[in-house]
Amino acid sequence: MKPTTLARLPWAILAAAAYFPSAAAAFSSPSPPPPPAAPGCDASEGYAPSSGGRRTFTLRPADLEAIKAALPTDPAVGAAYRSLIARADKALGAKPPSVMDKRSIPISGDRRDYVSLARYWWPSPADPKGAYIRRDGDTNPEVESNRFDRSALGRMVREADTLALAYYYSGERRYADGAARVIRSWFLDPATAMNPNMTYAQAVPGVSNGRPEGVLDGAGFITVIDAAGLIAPSGALTPDETAALEGWFARYVDWMLKSTNGKAEGKASNNHGLWYDAQVARFALFARRLGIANQIVAAFPKARIARQVDASGAMPAELGRTRSFHYSLFALDAAYIVADSAACLGIDLYRAEEKGRSLRKATDYVAGYRGRAVDWPYKEQRWPADMLDALLVRADTAWGPGAYPRMVGGDLLLRHRAR
Numbered sequence: 001m002k003p004t005t006l007a008r009l010p011w012a013i014l015a016a017a018a019y020f021p022s023a024a025a026a027f028s029s030p031s032p033p034p035p036p037a038a039p040g041c042d043a044s045e046g047y048a049p050s051s052g053g054r055r056t057f058t059l060r061p062a063d064l065e066a067i068k069a070a071l072p073t074d075p076a077v078g079a080a081y082r083s084l085i086a087r088a089d090k091a092l093g094a095k096p097p098s099v100m101d102k103r104s105i106p107i108s109g110d111r112r113d114y115v116s117l118a119r120y121w122w123p124s125p126a127d128p129k130g131a132y133i134r135r136d137g138d139t140n141p142e143v144e145s146n147r148f149d150r151s152a153l154g155r156m157v158r159e160a161d162t163l164a165l166a167y168y169y170s171g172e173r174r175y176a177d178g179a180a181r182v183i184r185s186w187f188l189d190p191a192t193a194m195n196p197n198m199t200y201a202q203a204v205p206g207v208s209n210g211r212p213e214g215v216l217d218g219a220g221f222i223t224v225i226d227a228a229g230l231i232a233p234s235g236a237l238t239p240d241e242t243a244a245l246e247g248w249f250a251r252y253v254d255w256m257l258k259s260t261n262g263k264a265e266g267k268a269s270n271n272h273g274l275w276y277d278a279q280v281a282r283f284a285l286f287a288r289r290l291g292i293a294n295q296i297v298a299a300f301p302k303a304r305i306a307r308q309v310d311a312s313g314a315m316p317a318e319l320g321r322t323r324s325f326h327y328s329l330f331a332l333d334a335a336y337i338v339a340d341s342a343a344c345l346g347i348d349l350y351r352a353e354e355k356g357r358s359l360r361k362a363t364d365y366v367a368g369y370r371g372r373a374v375d376w377p378y379k380e381q382r383w384p385a386d387m388l389d390a391l392l393v394r395a396d397t398a399w400g401p402g403a404y405p406r407m408v409g410g411d412l413l414l415r416h417r418a419r
Contacts, residue, residue: 088166131206137322176234313365
């Protein structure tokens with residue numbers, strides 16, 4: 001693919017917020033403080049000290065142990081497990097994905113640089129060979145083509161996660177070996193490993209060779225960190241390989257903090273800024289860069305909660321989108337990841353309040369529309385009911401038990417106990 005010299009254009013979202021007390025009131029009553037959000041998470045060690053060396057940060061040992069114990073007797077958990085094993089067996093038979101799979105060559109000339117196309121940008125009908133134009137909420141299918149790395153990255157994340165969970169629940173070493181092979185191919189093998197940057201991510205032909213928004217493409221790496229932790233007891237990744245993986249993320253954190261695109265993404269005032277914080281904090285924890293993780297979580301109440309949640313609990317920067325409810329949930333997803341990382345550092349962001357704004361109030365706001373899609377006053381192309389239920393499972397863990405509806409089904413059954 002012949003590289004194109006592209007000019008960078010600013011991208012912003014203009015939105016307005018409204019508040020409907022009848023929607024938010026359903027979950028606004030105070031509840032007594034529950035135990036800490038992440039009991040047993042110990043800074044950069046994560047849950048390793050309380051889970052036999054499994055250094056996870058999202059997957060909680062108590063949940064996993066309860067689910068494993070329920071496997072022989074709970075039909076729903078058993079069905080989810082059988083589905084997991086079928087996917088894991090399929091992954092074992094496939095070649096691990098890597099950035100070397102794409103058909104195009106980055107303008108750097110190094111195929112190991114990650115390249116992706118911005119999701120909502122399309123050729124202009126008025127000038128099909130000219131600069132792309134933005135159609136919010138309308139995904140260009142070329143995003144997932146093998147010209148780019150996005151599809152391979154998604155497959156890598158899914159396979160690492162699936163194989164690691166299959167190893168945990170089955171105890172079969174071959175699944176740990178498979179997960180290690182996937183991780184090794186993407187991050188560690190000198191012939192195939194991705195360079196630790198997103199310089200050319202979410203490019204827009206005729207507009208930019210790579211944008212700050214491209215940093216979001218790395219969010220799936222949060223899941224891979226837990227996969228590496230889950231297979232630790234198997235030894236499928238050697239101590240040297242685990243140290244090298246930490247080193248990869250240390251270099252990636254440096255890129256996020258120092259690069260033009262990384263710094264610009266950190267200044268974003270919508271879900272992109274929240275996902276920037278979620279990634280930097282978690283990657284810094286994994287890379288044992290506690291000072292950086294602490295800086296992110298300490299600044300979070302003033303830098304994010306006070307600025308991105310309004311007095312009603314709405315997130316105004318997401319409300320002007322064609323998928324406004326989806327992006328409100330997506331933004332909270334990132335905020336919860338930051339809060340979980342903060343709990344590992346002894347900081348409780350779930351109960352932090354800044355200028356009357358909080359994650360609890362933001363959660364109450366979206367929870368109030370559960371089963372009330374017709375009352376949502378903003379644009380939403382496809383009502384994300386399952387996405388809301390999945391978020392509320394995590395909210396109930398943070399503020400419950402019993403604070404929010406806890407509907408656990410499908411793949412969630414292998415991550416969160418139903419209780």
